[in-house]
Amino acid sequence: MRTREIVVGRQIVVVLEHGEDFYTGLAEACAKEGIQSGYIPSFVGGFRTARLVGDCKPLENPDAPLWKDVEVEHLEALGGGTLAWDTEKDQLAPHIHVAAGIKDASADGRVSHLLGATVQFICEIPVVEAIGTEAGPAMTRSRDPQLFGGEVPILGFGTPS
Secondary structure: OOOOOOEEEEEEEEEEEOOOEHHHHHHHHHHHHOOOOEEEEEEEEEEEEEEEEOOOOOOOOOOOOOOOEEEEEEEEEEEEEEEEEEOOOOEEEEEEEEEEEEHHHOOEEEEEEEEEEEEEEEEEEEEEEEEOEOOEOOEEEEEOOOOHHHOOEEEEEOOOO
16 A cells, blocks of 8 residues: 655646547646646546446456456446556546446446547536646656556656656
């Protein structure tokens, strides 16, 4: 277990509109505001389409990371996550999970890691900034070589050593 106190900075609200790509819009808003790390306590919105981590077959190794995805359409979503800076790619690396109901399936639900989505109507995202230092962002995301051969991005604090 690891912990680190963070200093909370600004709070902004990002409104993504009909047809916008979720991750592109979020990254553009954070770049515009100069936010490199923080968290999304929760967000609400509709998705025309979304790609979620999942598979329709039994998993060969349930302990291993799953990189397959399923696409679902016409969702009402509630989600949240963390925003960290990928020091290798020099870009924002969000980690977002959603719980979503499929509108035309009696709101049957899906809960998973969000890989991508297109907004339907609107998506409202409060973002809380975590202030870093001159040495770098408060939260970073890098791959741990000890965990499944470096396949899994892990949240870290400050500049990785």
